Amino acid sequence: MKKIVLIEDDSAIRDVFSLILDPDRYKLFAYSSGKVILENQVVVPDIFMLDKNIAGTDGLDLCRFIKASDIYNNTPVIILSASPNIGELAEMAGADASIAKPFTLQSLRETIDKFTSQ
Template identity: 35%
Template sequence: MEQPKQVFVIEDDNDLNDALVMLLKLAGYDVSTWLNISAFKRREGPPPDVYLIDRQLDQEDGLDLCRELKAGPVTREIPVVIMSANAGIKAASEEAGASAFLPKPFTRKELVSILQSVLTK
């Protein structure tokens, strides 16, 4: 049996974090979450199969984290999906190296479809 794909979620909204964990686990993913970039950077262990990052985190920018991940030798090939309520940052997310952009609000189907898409590229 194949191991579930690991999703790292960086999202500062507790309620949305909880919803993402529930939706992603129901879809068969293994999920780890962080409320901010500082906490995420303190983690240990192997990288995930995909990152799901909110663009506007409290006092932090998810696009900066995306650029950092895409510059790292271990993480550069791992897909990054940027989430935002601001659809106008789609181009900026692509420039930062994101594999996909997920506009908020989104449905479970849209979320799973985007992850499946970036994981099969």
């Protein structure tokens, strides 16, 4: 079973993830704040999914922290955002991929599968 850590301060989007991810394939750990990562309080997942605009923490800064961490640095990071230039910003922060909001369920599943199907 693949573990996904989602950092998203919008409860509706957290709910979408819990509804669309097959519970037989994925274990979702959803948090409203990146504090759990900054304090190394999460088990290393198979993938991190970070909202760019998280209350109290910028998702791009959180991505940089993950990529510089001895604990999490080998874990793929996907940035979620409604920002028009999110692809470029995510790449500059070291993210492995980005998904523009609003997203389709198909594009979300395809992106997750790309990093969890190994």
